[in-house]
Amino acid sequence: MRAEVAIDAVTSAATGAGVSAHDATIVRIGENGVVLLPSAGVLARVVPARGSNSRREIEVATWLTAQQVPVVHPARPEPIIVGQYVVSLWEYLPDSRPADLVTLAECLRRLHKVAIPTNLLPHLSPFDKFEDHLAMGAGLDISDSAFLRQLRDQLSAQWATAEFTLGEAVLHGDAHMENLLVTTGDRTAFVDLEAVCIGPPEWDLTLTALYYECGWFSAKEYIDFAQAYGFDVRRSPSWPVLRLIRMLRMTLWLAQSADNDPQRRRQLRHRIDTLRDETAPAGWTGY
Template identity: 40%
Template sequence: MNGKGSAAPFSSSSELLCVLSMTHSQPLGNGARERSATLHLCKPLCIRAARHQGLTAGTEPQLRCGLWIVSPAIGLADVIEMAGVPTSAWPVAASSACGERNEGKHLMGGRPRLFADIAVEAAREAARRAGVDDQDPEIVRIGDRAVLRLADGHIIARVARSLDRLDSSRREVEIARWLTTEGLTVTRPLEGEQPYLAAGTVVSLWHAVEGDWTVPADLAAVLRRLHALRPPPNLALPELEPLERLDERIESAPALTAADRLTLRTLTRTLREDLADAAYVLPRAVIHGDANIGNVLRTSSGEVVLFDLEGLCWGPPEWDLAITAVYRDLGWHTDAEYERFCEVYGFDVTRLPRYQVLRAVRELRMTCWLAQKAGDSEEIAAEVRRRIADLKEPDRPRHWHPY
């Protein structure tokens, strides 16, 4: 997957990235002479472009599949237009969909670009297409995706790290619109078809919400309502995957040592086995997936707004409730706040016989998430090292800092 000599036949349509390598001796519609070009596109787009040019696998020019780290060639606009591919769909980042360590970086002139730069470009392009002021986008935070403010803070752009998040971003927009019809107050996407393909990645635009951080009891009330809902038949929600993308994050985190990676991989395998034996009390429901206090705000009118809907799925409600319990265990919520949270929801997840397994999974996920940012500062790198050391000893007191 990492060498130019590698070539593989196309597999399933779920394969996320491939490379279309063309050498064409005929004019491409603009009098161009023979050129050799390499273009990153999603697989379906590659196939369309290749078929239009009469290219097939195993012939010359060759259609090759892999994750080559290359810069997009200049002068392919005609090929892309003839294939019906919008220019916003390329160049695509060399993605981490298969564990590559350069997630969120495009190559420009052979040099990687920071994801922050890509996010700004993508947000501006999406804003222009939506008719929104694209001047001076402000980065709010960067994690699994980037969040930026646009239009003097009235619009929020959420920018994915790669095109593999297209389906989940589209589903997030559909989820938000469904929950609004159900009377649940959630963040609202801009009207019209979304998300956008921009600067080689996926962007969704949302109405900003002005509000303040609230208390765990407010989160409990929102979760109680959410867990009672049933989605319409045309909204297919995935099943919960508690360890989703952990292997990828472990491999791509910039500052982990080989020993750190081994520790996290081993713990992931152990917890996968432990989760298989976990028993739950509450009936299966629609759950948020990342129901922490940072994903709700209370507005000046008293409404509590739920955010970050990308992870909504089917699963045990205990998964949502465990985050607040873990935050209490870490000292980020008080005992009184947690007690009130349990009263409002009507259940205390820490009474589960296997609560410690849920806690361990949550701690592992929190650590792997932060490890993606370990290269940002020595402070974060030290926090990641502290967390990994603690994960080796489940009973050791935690002195973790929230991020």
């Protein structure tokens, strides 16, 4: 998604909802967009209308709040459709920072203990929207797409027979430090709830373990995380397939925002090359 598209969609949605958007500022751009409206104290999420889960995301936030799980609160009870996009408005926590890994582990453990609801959440689908993401990826040639499809097919077969130690639970779905905020008043809040689903808790633990392998965390930070949660996903029999699926998804995510960004395009090429020669995630940088 391009930054100007996200700004235009949010400005239109906010204006229609009576929310000031004159100072709209991009926070993050990828497949989706996150835009801050400082004067209104609102954070807006922009997603393509096709396959949007924005309405369910708002319902999930309300349900998790009732389950005493710390989450961000919607600023408007309904999403707003703007052309080909859907905009949802959320409270902005101006004094917040990403949680440390121990806090993330503790909050994930709390989330994973919630009773699984009926008729609210989908089951985890690791390859959901794969073809859409591949088609939208910048800097991918025919051979890249063929390789990534082949890797997807290989991993899909392995996923079907993977063994999980921790059973099933309610998952965040995209659990990393920046999706759990901590305020100066010690409030914690999960954000980006569109991927909340039912599945093996190992899925929520994999990103932190993979980021450690990328060199983004120290050994002590990762050990503290695993100890705080009470399980090291790298010891799971499913770790090899979880690890590769996450790297595939991270590569496709980067492809969504690599257009007109030489540094991101170089990193995208590096990720594909290292997936090919099986040296990934050596040299992977974060965005």
